[in-house]
Amino acid sequence: MISSRPELSWLEDPGVYEVNRRKAHSDHVFPFFKEAKAEGINVLNLDGTWKFVWDEKPPEYGLRGLSDETGERFFQAAFWEKDWKEIQVPGHVQLQGYDSCHYVNTMYPWDGHSELRPPSVPWEDNPAGSYIREFTIGDDEAFLKDRVFVSFQGVETAFYVWCNQRFVGYGEDGFTPSEYELTGMLHRGVNRLEVRVYKRSSASWIEDQDFFRFTGIFRSVFVYCVPPVHLEDIFVKADLTEDGRDGRLEAELTVESQNGGCYEADLELEDNGQMVLARTEKGQGERNVIVFTGRIPEVKPWSSETPFRYLLRITLRDEKGREEIITQYIGFRRFEIKGGLMCINGRPIAFHGINRHEFDWHRGRAVTEEDMVSDILFLKRHNINAVRTCHYPNQSLWYEFCDRYGIYLMDEANLESHGSWQKMGACEPSWNVPGSLPQWRDCTIDRARSMMERDKNHPSVLIWSCGNESYAGEDIREMGRLFKKRDPGRLVHYEGVFWNREFEDISDMESQMYTPPEKVREFLEHGNGKPFIMCEYMHAMGNSLGGMDRYMELEYKYPAYQGGFVWDMIDQAIAVKKSDGKEYPAYGGDFGDRPTDWQFCGNGILYADRQISPKAAEVKAQYAFVRPRICLEERMVEIENRQIFSDLSGYEFVLKILRDGEDWREFSFEAAACAGETDRQSFETIGLEKDWKPKDGKEYVLKISVRLASDTLWAEKGYETAFCEAVIPGRPEKSKSNFGEPVTLIHGDVNLGARTGQMELMFSYQDGGMVSLKQKGRQWLLRPPMPVYWRASTDNDRGNGFAEESRIWLSKTWFPDLSRGKVKITEEEGEARFSFDMEDAAVGYCVRRDGRLGVNVTFHGKKGYPGLPVFGLGFELPKEADRFFWYGRGPWENYPDRKAGTGLGIYESTPLEQLSRYLKPQECGMHMDTRWLTLQTVQGEWIRFEAEEAPFHFSVLPCSIQELENARHREELPESFRTCVLIAGAVRGVGGNDSWGAPVYPEYEIPGDRDITFSFTVSAGIA
Structure with missing residues (x-):
């Protein structure tokens, strides 16, 4: 703990990034998981309406450099004599009537307004919001006697916390939880939580992501209390044996005991209600680590194709019989580099991925459970199997859904300092942060640790990413070392070493952005011994996404090319109402925000309201894992199975024949091919006559449709995942010259008329073209065709x-x-x-x-x-x-x-x-x-x-x-x-x-x- 009183100077000190914050831990106590729960832990959800006031020019800035022993002056300046209004939590200040929205890509938002260098803060443009939430403690003795914590799941960008006017703590890194102890601060009756949120701090220099710059408490807040013997942290390592047949479980439990007494810990693992593992250990002491191990024969591995999970139940029991029971789902899988390739459960992986900002056009980054489910269904239905959480850790619930539905994750730390080293596209790192600067090292490493400790039990997380576009240096190297030491079962990613090869050891894989396919091919043919991915490619801005097939061809030809992540999933645009009450999507510059990068925030294959754009169809087609082909000359159908583990039993196949565009005939058939193999069948096997050949001059289109054979979590039976088609051209009859009545011409000085049948035409010498096309009185031309x-x-x-x-x-x-x-x-x-x-x-x-x-x-x-x-x-x-x-x-x-x-x-x-x-x-x-x-x-x-x-x-x-x-x-x-x-x-x-x-x-x-x-x-x- 640095101080018992709040200091305004922390906002400009990168060495102070938390005060009194609880040590980062796994998200097993997160109260909103529907498939997992924590019995014995009492939770008060504080989401909803809070009292709020917005200070454009905070009065406490006049106190800079001054202090007092209790911090009372700071609190008074922030919370007394205010005209309190209301605000919703979770939510952004800028989307609820305060301040204004500001979008910028690589530039810092104060560029052109303030001449600054890190870690200075633009005090003339650093407004603050004060939040108050009152909550009542009734007869529940636990909140008065047990250990109590308040958890902020996400706050931008720096904030101070008080409870009942007592200083609690300070935090930055708004995309991972900040938790503070409230033990002894609460009383029966009405209690009050006070939060002061600042728009900018030294942290703003390393949060220069390509997004709208919002402020406020944008994720959930809850107060929870834990029993005297509490499971503080779980680290479940659910691995596979070398042959992939059995599962190896290692569960590291960190137990806190308030009185240091004895306790008992039970671990049970279930497969659809059937017990497959049971262990019991005893422990003693205020803080102790218990490790459970076990082997599960014939384990069912977790993957994107088959996201099978086991139910893990942990019961802690103290000397008085009081219990804390934690249940959560885990998945057994093995991710490693093997033979120079990234392998999932022993087989090379292909990331058919996308970058996903958390975003909604009404709520900004305060996305809801409904938003997340919608996104998951969209991903699965469009053959997208991987997400990079650009460029910050997402809500905890997102990882739960990815576990359940089967989405591979590159989990990215909240780090980007793009504007400190790249200006107008040129690499100029003279004052790059964090670089190798000692004063930035701890806060940089803390962001990696906070993400890893929270998300480490999710099987969907395959890769830890050290952040985005922050050049390179010793500070980021230390992030990578932390990941590899604490969690060797995952790989580490960082694209920034592309710009400074001196730090190539940071990243386990070669990662590039927007490299043209021909340049990727050149790199792959020489190689550097690492597997290759495109962490960003196919920039889907506006009407775009052309030529994606060039990258997919690399996946076929070069094993080291292991896919990429399209930029990106959803347009970042804000719903703004017009005078007629209708909403439209507003982008950078529409809010008077300068500097700005205008519509550069519109790169999604989803529109801002989550409606599907035309670009998504191309992604779905290019990313298909089951790929049909029709060989007309050989009268054959091929079904290529590019899945890693699954055969084709989950699909049904339909050959549909169109005649001049109309449905004509349809044949259902089965195909059988193991993962990585191709099924070949003749037209006759499918049902077409042996000597079938169009003879009527019509055009025929043969289409193979790949459909789900049964309902899944993400789509119903019959949903089409891929298709292909082949055309047999027709021979249309040409009209005979003597058919119909001769054309009648009407010669004029300026115009030439013509009649054929009931069509009347006029051609103008003056206007240089056809000016009239009438049929039964209807004039079809408003202007001459040009x-x-x-x-x-x-x-x-x-x-x-x-x-x-x-x-x-x-x-x-x-x-x-x-x-x-x-x-x-x-x-x-x-x-x-x-x-x-x-x-x-x-x-x-x-x-x-x-x-x-x-x-x-x-x-x-x-x-x-x-x-x-x-x-x-x-x-x-x-x-x-x-x-x-x-x-x-x-x-x-x-x-x-x-x-x-x-x-x-x-x-x-x-x-x-x-x-x-x-x-x-x-x-x-x-x-x-x-x-x-x-x-x-x-x-x-x-x-x-x-x-x-x-x-x-x-x-x-x-x-x-x-x-x-x-x-x-x-x-x-x-x-x-x-x-x-x-x-x-x-x-x-x-x-x-x-x-x-x-x-x-x-x-x-x-x-x-x-x-x-x-x-x-x-x-x-x-x-």
């Missing part, structure tokens, strides 16, 4: 410089080169052709006798032209065309480099549904490989676009490219007065290796020096 070269720039387009490099196509789209008076007209066999030639493109129309309009669009490539974002023909249709159907890829939007999660079929949607909810509006809603597209009004009027020589691509949106480009938020888009349709012959990929420089792969670019031609037909009618 070539489109530009799409609304994505975050990646702007980040890698493509938007700037290709901006010529923006002007050519917005200000088209019209072919006024240049129309070419030819008539042949009763049909009429019109060609509008422009500088960079030509649009040809053929008015056909069958009542359809043929359209041919050509781009004239030229040497020196930059690459194009897109090339197509844009149509502005009436707003009433507000529902559409298509035969192509769906239902999610998709792009050339992001379409593995979408399949061919017939789908329907609306323009508004296609407007993806990226934080900043950008290109969205594209669908590749489309055979036909039909838009329809509620009256049944329809217009149809149908591919001719090859499938086209399309988007249907309620707004224009210009409106998307100009808007900073989706809610800024104007009310829709039209439906904007783009029929495209070429679409650039979206990319996604990173969002600040990584280009799109060459095969997904559209070179500006090559010609592009595509064609389709247009028809219209009424149902």
